[in-house]
Amino acid sequence: MSIHEQYNPGDIVYCIIRNPHAQDVANVQHAAVVQDPSNPDGLALFLYETYYPLTDEFAIYPTEAEAEAAYQDAFGLAEDREDFYG
Structure with a gap:
């Protein structure tokens, strides 16, 4: 099943986003699935x-x-990261 078959316009999803200016910073952010304004057959x-x-x-x-579970698997708990980076 393609990613376009999994979601519909109006769905709210959650993404793990890395900060492009600080690669050791990432967070979970909600996003809306919408019709792609530059591709009427696609989603964005x-x-x-x-x-x-x-x-x-x-x-x-x-x-x-x-x-959040995937984030914890990838990046560990916040206190673990603080020990590693700080």
């Missing part, structure tokens, strides 16, 4: 006032709990 994520084409390159989860 509306995130931070910007449209991003919906592709498999995004770590997208249907619930905040699933996104």
Whole structure:
């Protein structure tokens, strides 16, 4: 099943987003699935006032709990990261 078959316009999803200016910073952010304004046959994520084409390159989860669990698997607990970085 393609990513476009999994979601519909109006769905709210949760993404793990890395800060492009600080690669050791990431967070879970909600986004809306919308019709892609530059591709009428495609879908996009509306995130931070910007449209991003919906592709498999995004770590997208249907619930905040699933996104938080994936975040913990990838980055560990906040106190673990503080010990590592600070």
